[in-house]
Amino acid sequence: MSSSSDRAILRGLATSAIFATLLLGGCGGSGSGTSDYTVGGTVSGLAAGAQVQLLNNGTDALTVAQAGTFTFPTALPTAAHYAVSVGSTPAGQACTVSGGDGAIGSANVANVVVTCADRAFTLGGAVRGLNATGLVLGNGADTLAVPAGSSTFTMPSAVAYLSSYALVVKQQPQGAACAVQGGTGTMPAADVANVVVSCSDQPFALGGAVSGLGAASGLVLANGSDTLAVAPLATAFTFSGGVLFGAAYQVVVQSSPAGLQCAVNNGSGSMPAGPVTSVSVACAPEVYPVGGTVSGLGASGLVLTDGRDLLAVPAGATAFTMPVQLPSGGQYAISVQTQPGSYTCAVSNGSGTVAGAAVANILVTCAQTAFTVGGSVSGLSSAGLVLDNGSDSLAVLANAMQFSMPQPVPSGAPYNVVVAAHPPVRSCTVTNGSGTVGSADVSNVQVDCAAGSESVLHLFPADPGDGATPYGSLTRGSDGNFYGLTAAGGASNLGTVFVMTPDGTESVLYSFGGGADGANPHGSLIQGSDGKFYGMTAGGGQFGAGVMFAISAGGAETVLHSFGSAAGGQYPYGSLIQASDGNFYGMSMSGGAYGLGAVFVIHPDGSELVVHSFGLNADGQAPAGSLIQGADGKLYGMTSAGGDYGGGIVFSMTLAGTETILHSLGAGSDGSAPAGSLLQASDGYFYGLTQSGGANAAGAVIKIDAAGNETVLVSLGSGSDGAAPKGDLLQANDGTFYALTSSGGANGLGAVVQVSLNGAESVVYSFAGGADSQTPTGSLIEGPDGTLYGTTSDARAGAAGTVFQIN
Incomplete structure (x- = not known):
């Protein structure tokens, strides 16, 4: 190895050792590697329920929901940079960070401080109608002078989030008054700009509503010296003089209209910064107490009533007053609701009408059990x-x-x-x-x-001047006596008007004389609304065709109308009725436009008008009975002939004469040839008698409704049954029908029959002739005690009829 190569190798080994050392130092721990550290701190001032989002280095996010400590979840290595900031602030708060920026050392970072505090927002709004200077607004100690003409305002001091505010008028402007709307609340996380300050020039109107005044005059209201006469029919009022802001007002009734009491509600207070329209004046009829005296009340438990309230009267009381007072014209009816124990109390003078004064004359008298x-x-x-x-x-x-x-x-x-x-x-x-x-x-x-038994009250004729042969029925007058007509007898043997007391004492009131006077009455009398009796004769009069007359209970007779002129009615055999219009209506056997009978009206002055003439086409002919007025106001009647089958008709007619044929009689076993009148019974149906027809050709009881639906309820004439009735039915106090038949019965001389609403019929009395008489052709009437009264005509030689009773 050359020296240069050795040096290169040594340099590479040294570099590798240094690099490894650096790697080991970065992992932390005594030579075993580097460490990571957290970043955190404290949060203060965060509002309850609020949240703040924090960021580290802009990406690591942490949401903090309450004040206290916080730590980011991501740790950082030594020498790494951190930068804490506020990501999002809570509503209504502002948050700041201090100590939030630096580099990671060899320990966790815990000294970052996040401080949150409430924000403050402005308070303001709109101003309307401010034309004067001097307006000062206040929110607590914060005040603002608002110049004239301003349309907006903002208070000088902002209001902290969630703090309450109450904006008021600290000082009113000169000559005006202002009121604040929406001026109180809790400050939200935004400026408040919806407060409205409304100003109006003074003074302000004072008024309200009026009820119950109607067309009455005389209501005068007063507010101090300011008075107002309220017009009739008014429903609102306003005083002419206004009231200054803050001044007291009190509306009172200075005088009420006659017969009314008026009271004020919401009538007093201090004038606000605007008109007052909430005063109400209620008027009602003036009321008076209702009461009286109590005597003999020795026990408790008495309760009086007038149908609208109750009054418990204590034992020993000597006077009482009902709780509810009544207006003039109000009706009262005091009665005992509950009797006191061991006593019975009765009320006298208990009902009447209040007449503009207190009622104090009612007497409650109590006695022992x-x-x-x-x-x-x-x-x-x-x-x-x-x-x-x-x-x-x-x-x-x-x-x-x-x-x-x-x-x-x-x-x-x-x-x-x-x-x-x-x-x-x-x-x-x-x-x-x-x-x-x-x-x-x-x-x-x-x-x-x-x-019961039958007895004869009077036998005609009792003396030479007495009446004879009564064909009609009796009429009970308002004096309790019975009045009737006879077709013959009297001074001229042309008929009479007679009166009979309930015990049978009879006397002739008037004898018909023929000529211009009437003659031969066949019907019955009616008592008019004026107390006089009215009737008709079948003969006599100016034209010899009968008259309508009036007669007093004392016997003074007046001929009101003579029948027979032109196309007028002739020969009336029935009776009159006084209709709801006060006029008299009746029928005549002949006369009219076709000579076959008529319906006529006679006015109280005696003038006659034929409202219907019978005989045209399938119309009825020859009406022998009388009319009735139904519950619907129409006239109802029958004719003895005419119609589709010649047996007469049942008809209705308006008072003006418009006729409706309801039913033609005489077909098959139907009733035929009625001589009497209809009766509207308690069930609303019409009932009548026919003198022939029926299953036995001896008469029938018919039932018909206002639409013309007719049935034969009873066929008369079988065996010893009554036959050939010529009068009317009577519905007595027991709800049952009673009638006379001119023949039939056990002796063949006539009978009294009884018929129920369901058609059950029986003979209750058979006439025997002789002193009992026979041949009753009229109708029965009922006295107040339930006794039935009637007449017989008895045309035998030497006999002239009776008045009889069954009791």
Whole structure:
């Protein structure tokens, strides 16, 4: 080896040794290699719930979620460079780094300091309507003078993030007032620029709403010395004089309209920086207390009511006032809702109408315990029985076996139970009905009902001037007496008007004389709304074709109209009705445009107008009965002939005379030739009698609705059944129909028949002739006690009819 080669080899070995040494030193540890070190530090001031992102050398990211220490996840070797910076700051904060830049030594870096602090943001907004100087705004100690004409503002001092702010008017401008909207809140992480300061020139309007005034006048409002008369029908008001900002106001009612009470709500306060429109004035009718006196109340538990409120009256009370007051014109009806223990209280003067003053005359009278009065009932197969105990009344149901009067009777007081009304064709008697109440309920009163009996109240003619041959029905007048017509008898033997008391005492009120006077009335009387009686005759009068007349209860007769002129009605055999328009309507057997009968109206002054003439085409002819006015206001009636089958028709008609044929009678076993009138019963259907037709050709009971749907309810004339009815049906207090037939019955001389709504028919009485008479051609009426009354015509020699009763 040459010396030069040896030197080269030695130099290479030395270089390799040095390089290896350097490699070993870079791994750290006592000659075993170099080490890596972490970079970290502390974070302070970070808001709760906020996060800050830190970066090392721009790429190594670390998110810190709370104040305290931090360490980047990536370690660096000795001599490596580190540079800590803020990647992203939390909302509303700013963060800075100190000690964050350097080179890695031989240990971990832990002295980097990150300091976070809240940012501050400006507070401001818009200004509207500022035309004056002097406005000063404040947010705590921070104030700002806002020049006139400004449209925006920004407070001098910013507000820290999440700090609260409350912007107010520290000083109002001259002659104006300003109000702040949206001036309070918590500072977000941005400037606030939506506060609005609205200014208005003073003074400000004061007003509000008015309700319930209606068309009344006289409402005057006042705010101090400022008064305002509110116009009728007003729903709002505003005082003419304004109120300065901050000044007190108080709206009051200085005077109310007559009959009204007016009250103010939200009427007082301090004037804000703007108009006040929230005052309300409510008017309502002036109200008055309703009450009275109490006597004899020795126990608690009495509760009074007027249907709208309740009042508990304490024991020993001598006066009461109901809780709810009523306006003038208001109706009250005080009654006992709950009786006090061991006492019974009754109210007198309990109902009426408030008349502009307090009601204090109601009397509540209390007495010790009362007991019921009642007993047993037998033989009651239908409704219509009414029992009375003094002023106490009880309607007893059909088939009842027991009864108890509604009002109890105090101990020691008398009782007297009597029959006030009985079912038709039934007679009811009371046993043990009177006595004195002891210390228990009375339960031994006995009421026994049985079939009624017929008796003749009056036999025509009773003397030479008496009436004879009544064809129509009786009419019960408002005085309780019965009034009727006879076709014959009287001073001229041309018919009479008679009156009979309930006990059968009869007298002639008027005798028809023929000529210009009427003659031979066949129908019945009606009592008009003026108290007079009105009727028609089939003959007499100026043209010999009958008259319409009026007669007083004292017998003063006046002929109002003579039938027979031109195309007017002639020979009316039925009765009048006074319709809802106050005029009188009726039918005539003949006359009219075709001579076959007419419907006419007669006004109170006696003028007649034919509203319909019968006889054209398939129209009816020869109406013998009377009209009725239905619940729908139309007129309903029947004719004895005409129609499609010659057996008459059932028709309806407006008051103006527009006729509708509902049904033509006489086909097959249908009823035919009705001589009476229809009846609208409690079920709304119309019912009537025909004197022929039916399955036995002896008459029928028909049922028909307003649309013309007709059925034969009963065919009369089978066996000893009644036959050939010429009058009307009566619906009595038991809901059942009763009628007279001119023939048939057990003796063939006429009968009283009973018909239920479902068509069950029976004979309840057969006329026997002789003193009992025969041939009833009219209709029955019912007295207030349930007794039925009627007449017979009896055309036999020496006989002239009767007035009879069945009770």
